[in-house]
């Protein structure tokens with residue numbers, strides 16, 4: 010049972026340092042998102058930049074949703090940059106800090122894993138620690154393909170909140186695994202579950218932005234001015250969907266791998282254990298979300314609400330089910 | 344909230360329902376058509392998700408009938424009501440079954456016509472180009488190499504040849520028309536979607552069938568015990584409706600040794616947590632004996648049956664002598680650990696029906712590592728065997744074994760028994776460390792000889808597991824194809840050297856525009872190379888600047 014307590018302590022220190030950098034990154038991102046000085050200066054530019062998307066929207070009404078040209082890249086550039094010539098300094102600093110934070114964060118995960126010489130997701134605290142790191146990495150990777158820095162505030166803020174919970178409510182000292190978890194399936198089932206959670210989370214915040222943007226497009230209330238620089242809601246919707254679709258596949262894999270593991274551990278692949286129930290509920294809700302998108306009469310905002318219900322069940326499955334429900338999945342370590 | 348809107352939707356289609364003279368057949372047809380719409384499938388999915396939730400909030404008989412009984416006892420009429428509406432058997436309830444059966448029917452009604460349609464689509468040629476390609480989401484136009492007027496006709500045909508060849512190479516099915524090539528790709532998307540939905544059906548059916556033809560049983564084995572696979576050897580046995588219990592596969596399983604380790608170094612909540620459970624077992628089937636290590640995540644499979652380690656605990660070995668000095672009870676007694684206690688404080692009973700004079704019974708607590716806590720109470724501070732200690736009270740009288748009602752081996756009905764007392768009339772407390780003996784007040788004695796370990800195993804058979812795995816893999820593959828294979832039509836048209844490339848997505852496809860752009864560029868480059876070659880033959884160097892390809896004009900985006 011040799012646990013390297015020095016390394017475990019290092020890991021805790023690294024978490025704190027990462028949190029500090031995340032906090033600063035979040036502030037810079039927030040400046041970028043809500044604009045401040047830059048927005049005022051470029052309000053005229055922003056308004057004109059928002060126009061083309063409106064024009065496109067009316068065009069779209071003549072075609073069906075499936076025929077829409079995405080044309081996102083161009084619109085992201087013109088509509089998210091506040092004033093074409095203004096570099097988004099806040100976002101740039103935010104991203105640099107996020108990279109620094111995630112390096113510290115990854116080091117925290119690594120030292121934690123090395124301190125116990127096993128995968129770093131043996132209890133709730135470690136799960137949160139790893140899942141948040143993966144979320145930031147997914148966010149940064151997606152960013153290489155497509156500028157979604159406008160999500161930075163919420164990504165950094167969410168990670169900060171989760172890490173705060175990890176070192177307080179969920180805190181669990183470093184130790185070896187209990188026999189129930191000691192299986193190679195933990196290296197297959199859990200990381201894919203973590204990846205799914207990260208993807209579905211990013212899809213969900215895109216859905217929130219989509220709802221806000223579409224309200225801005227239609228009514229343009231004062232408090233949503235900052236949304237003017239966002240890509241058109243239809244593009245946000247499509248992107249949110251693409252990520253959710255990947256998340257749905259990985260979640261399906263999580264569910265199947267979980268069932269195979271359950272057979273190995275508990276003699277049956279499916280027994281309606283509370284964790285199994287909620288994994289099923291999550292799966293069915295996202296299946297409904299995918300269906301809703303292809304169903305006439307379900308507008309993009311309603312579909313986005315389903316996405317949000319989906320992420321709510323994911324979070325419920327992780328927090329309430331783990332901590333308060335009776336079941337075989339008693340690995341919270343609390 | 345989503346449900347509300349869904350319901351409203353269903354409500355808003357009511358007017359169509361109340362159209363006159365539908366007739367019975369008409370009604371059925373209407374119901375069938377409704378059931379197989381995407382909208383109803385969607386509502387059923389949402390309802391299914393909600394219907395699954397109560398099973399996680401209330402105790403379920405399939406998991407823990409004991410907790411259901413406790414709940415019923417403490418909740419009176421409310422509990423009765425919940426039981427009437429099958430809230431403790433959610434997943435076999437009428438309402439839950441109705442939802443998923445409707446969904447299955449809806450699925451069948453949706454999959455069959457779509458399969459037929461897809462079959463046709465796969466065998467028909469890609470449709471001709473619409474008149475105005477400029478309306479397509481992906482659209483490029485450019486001037487291909489210009490030749491002389493008389494050679495233009497052939498140049499155009501050559502261009503279409505090249506375009507067709509290139510599209511074929513990109514995996515499109517193509518058809519050549521007089522002035523254009525029509526192409527389509529991504530049939531696998533729909534195939535994947537159908538595979539996904541059909542595999543879901545198969546998986547659901549398999550699940551239902553598996554529970555009919557398999558069985559599951561439990562058994563506790565103390566070190567040294569041998570289990571022979573027959574009905575009487577099980578502590579509990581639950582066969583599926585069609586399981587033939589006379590045909591249990593023939594095998595034996597012996598627990599040679601069980602070893603557990605617990606963490607004695609980790610701080611806080613991790614202290615005392617189990618780290619390894621290793622059961623050494625010997626199986627015998629078909630006359631062959633094999634040794635295995637049975638672990639929590641490593642079942643032993645023998646004769647088509649799985650043996651799974653699901654629990655473990657201590658079995659103190661106790662010898663009881665009666666007043667005559669006869670040994671009336673001897674051997675390990677299974678004590679059940681309190682699930683919530685990391686220290687494995689365990690409770691058990693011992694029934695001694697054959698003592699001279701009167702029957703005896705003992706109720707006790709076993710502490711693997713006995714310590715006094717700050718209140719002076721005896722507790723077990725660690726799950727490992729560090730300071731084993733047995734504390735029991737004794738009873739005499741009628742154990743009630745003879746009246747024929749089945750009894751749990753883990754409890755004693757003490758109503759008809761009197762508690763043993765010591766010399767001063769206080770309840771007798773038997774407290775023993777291994778090797779110690781305590782005399783009983785009316786003669787006889789109890790000796791704590793030592794401690795053995797035991798394991799609890801699940802033994803089960805499910806003949807449909809292989810099929811289930813196959814359908815699960817099909818679900819995953821089908822889903823991957825259906826979500827990520829782009830289905831797309833493309834057209835390449837040329838008229839007097841003026842080429843058009845258009846792409847249309849069928850279903851989600853973020854790359855349509857890109858596809859048109861790339862193809863246009865490639866074709867432009869290709870013809871440029873060709874004409875550059877030709878040009879080189881005639882007047883070398885003249886067209887060098889043209890090698891970058893003829894000007895690719897991006898279409899005006901403003902459609903209409």
Ligand code: HEM
Nearest residue numbers: 296299303379380381384446449450453536543825826850
């Ligand atoms: C057990 C019930 C069902 C589940 C879990 C389920 C699940 C799914 C999922 C996850 C997708 C996404 C794949 C994709 O977008 O291509 C999908 C697509 C689809 N499903 Fe189902 N489905 C079910 C029942 C049905 C039924 C009853 C119908 C027909 C009424 C149906 C019709 C469709 C159609 C047409 C699509 C394609 C949508 C698209 O292309 O986006 N499904 N289904």
